[in-house]
Structure formats: structure tokens, C-alpha cells
Amino acid sequence: MNPMLTRSEAIDWTLATVADRIGDPAPLIYQRLFAERPDFEDLFVMDTDGGVRGSMLATSFDCLLGAAGNSDLPRLQLEAARMIHDGYGLRDDDIDLMFRVIRDVCRDTLGAAWTSEIDRHWQDLLTLLARLGRTPS
Ligand code: HEM
Numbered sequence: 001m002n003p004m005l006t007r008s009e010a011i012d013w014t015l016a017t018v019a020d021r022i023g024d025p026a027p028l029i030y031q032r033l034f035a036e037r038p039d040f041e042d043l044f045v046m047d048t049d050g051g052v053r054g055s056m057l058a059t060s061f062d063c064l065l066g067a068a069g070n071s072d073l074p075r076l077q078l079e080a081a082r083m084i085h086d087g088y089g090l091r092d093d094d095i096d097l098m099f100r101v102i103r104d105v106c107r108d109t110l111g112a113a114w115t116s117e118i119d120r121h122w123q124d125l126l127t128l129l130a131r132l133g134r135t136p137s
Contacts, residue, residue, distance in 0.1 A: 010121035011068035015061070018109050025105055026057050033101045043088055060098050067129055068121075079133030086135070096130045 005013065018025055030053060034041040047053055059081070063074040082095055103122045107114045 008069040
């Protein structure tokens with residue numbers, strides 16, 4: 001792979017390569033999230049067909065890709081998500097966990113292809129997302 005990728009290229013490359021290797025990463029992402037936070041699984045009992053989980057993850061990917069490219073949309077999406085999820089008792093850090101879990105699944109899937117450059121771009125992105133739309137404390 002080309003050295004000196006932009007953040008946007010690094011994130012695009014990661015998600016495309018993960019999709020090539022394992023197809024849809026959604027099952028692994030939710031498996032990992034619920035392994036870390038079994039209490040979160042209980043929040044989805046009404047989501048019998050997985051529709052909410054699917055659309056939630058789609059929005060999360062939108063935020064990842066948008067923020068990677070410096071779009072202003074993720075700030076609005078995250079502001080809304082943080083507010084709505086507050087109603088289920090979720091804190092800002094809980095929302096940020098979703099992005100960390102997506103990163104961890106990508107990192108484990110890519111193995112040796114996960115370079116320090118890719119790692120750095122993801123870390124920057126997670127730091128950025130954690131700031132976006134955050135409730136002032
Ligand atoms: C670990 C973190 C998260 C947990 C535990 C969580 C939990 C939930 C739950 C339980 C619902 C279902 C609400 C209902 O219909 O009754 C939901 C919906 C939703 N969440 Fe999350 N959420 C998390 C992170 C996120 C993130 C990072 C985003 C994207 C910015 C997001 C976006 C959404 C959206 C758009 C919906 C509505 C989906 C739909 O009904 O079509 N969530 N979330």
C-alpha cells in the first residue's frame with residue numbers, strides 16, 4: 001500500500017479491505033460490543049429483525065467516513081445521537097465505544113496489514129469523533 005495516506009484514504013482503504021476479507025463486519029462488531037458490554041445487548045430486545053442495529057451501524061459508518069473527510073455532517077449526526085441515546089441512559093463515552101469497537105474489529109481482521117500509519121489515522125479519527133457533538137459538561 002502507498003505510504004503517506006490521507007486520513008480519508010486510510011479509513012476508506014481499511015473499510016474496503018475489511019469488506020474484501022470478511023464481507024459484512026456487522027456481526028463481529030455487535031459480538032464484540034456485547035462481549036464488552038453485555039448490558040447493551042439488553043437494549044436491543046425489541047430489535048427482533050436486526051433493523052435498528054443495521055441502521056445504527058450504517059449511521060456510525062457515515063460518521064466515520066464523513067469525519068475522516070472533514071465533513072461537517074457527523075457533528076450534527078453525533079449531536080443528535082448523543083441526545084437521543086441519553087434517553088436510554090447512555091453517556092457520551094458509551095457512544096464513543098461503538099467507534100472504538102469498529103476500529104478494533106478492523107484491526108484484528110487486518111492483522112499484519114494494520115500498519116502504524118493506519119493505526120495513527122484511526123486514533124486521530126477516534127479522538128475527533130469523541131469531541132463531535134459532545135454534550136457540554
Ligand atoms: C455502544 C454504543 C451505542 C448503543 C448501546 C446504542 C443503542 C441504541 C439503541 C438501543 C437503539 C434503539 C432505539 C429504539 O429504537 O428503541 C439505538 C438506535 C439508534 N442509534 Fe444507537 N447506540 C450506540 C451508538 C450509536 C452511534 C455511535 C450512532 C451513530 C452516530 C448511533 C445511531 C443510532 C441511530 C441512528 C438509531 C436509530 C436507528 C433506527 O431506528 O433506524 N448509535 N441505539
